[in-house]
Amino acid sequence: KAGVTQTPRYLIKTRGQQVTLSCSPISGHRSVSWYQQTPGQGLQFLFEYFSETQRNKGNFPGRFSGRQFSNSRSEMNVSTLELGDSALYLCASSLDSADTQYFGPGTRLTVL
Amino acid sequence: AQSVTQLDSQVPVFEEAPVELRCNYSSSVSVYLFWYVQYPNQGLQLLLKYLSGSTLVKGINGFEAEFNKSQTSFHLRKPSVHISDTAEYFCAVSDLDSSYKLIFGSGTRLLVRP
Numbered sequence: 176k177a178g179v180t181q182t183p184r185y186l187i188k189t190r191g192q193q194v195t196l197s198c199s200p201i202s203g204h205r206s207v208s209w210y211q212q213t214p215g216q217g218l219q220f221l222f223e224y225f226s227e228t229q230r231n232k233g234n235f236p237g238r239f240s241g242r243q244f245s246n247s248r249s250e251m252n253v254s255t256l257e258l259g260d261s262a263l264y265l266c267a268s269s270l271d272s273a274d275t276q277y278f279g280p281g282t283r284l285t286v287l
Numbered sequence: 288a289q290s291v292t293q294l295d296s297q298v299p300v301f302e303e304a305p306v307e308l309r310c311n312y313s314s315s316v317s318v319y320l321f322w323y324v325q326y327p328n329q330g331l332q333l334l335l336k337y338l339s340g341s342t343l344v345k346g347i348n349g350f351e352a353e354f355n356k357s358q359t360s361f362h363l364r365k366p367s368v369h370i371s372d373t374a375e376y377f378c379a380v381s382d383l384d385s386s387y388k389l390i391f392g393s394g395t396r397l398l399v400r401p
Contacts, residue, residue: 210389217391217392218379267331267389272387276389278330278331280330283328
């Protein structure tokens with residue numbers, strides 16, 4: 176079974192731009208969660224989607240948003256990028272919210 | 288709110304020596320516990336998990352962990368490490384109160400020296 180895939184793997188953007196990251200979960204998994212990893216704050220939960228609905232949300236500003244499609248693929252969008260948004264963004268999928276989460280390789284976003 | 292503490296930011300150890308990476312969590316209510324490993328420029332790989340049942344959990348690559356409810360700990364151990372075990376290790380907890388989102392510790396860098 177293929178694992179979680181994330182595209183693109185690397186992104187460079189400038190302040191003020193917006194960016195969209197994509198995540199394809201393991202086949203059959205309906206829950207997709209997003210995490211931000213930075214050296215200063217560590218791993219922080221962004222949000223979780225299940226069956227196209229946001230189930231859970233972390234403490235991030237409204238510039239961070241996401242969505243999930245009927246095939247369980249998910250995208251996250253960050254608008255008006257700031258330097259502090261530079262991070263590794265990790266996507267994880269699971270059968271349901273309470274099940275074990277399996278992570279993708281991440282997207283490394285650099286904001287200049 | 289749930290929190291996870293990994294007291295050791297870095298653990299240096301010689302090859303073939305045993306190692307223990309410590310993890311404590313804040314709440315004693317019913318929790319799920321996980322250890323993930325992250326190699327450079329990669330995502331998180333699940334090492335092992337505790338959901339219920341036996342308190343000694345065995346994972347991949349020879350790692351094991353013991354759930355101790357009274358001490359709210361979930362320490363990771365390996366009897367003999369290899370150079371290839373050099374990586375960042377994250378302890379995580381989830382529970383119903385947090386809607387099962389993963390709450391991570393700050394990570395422990397395991398540095399295996401020849």
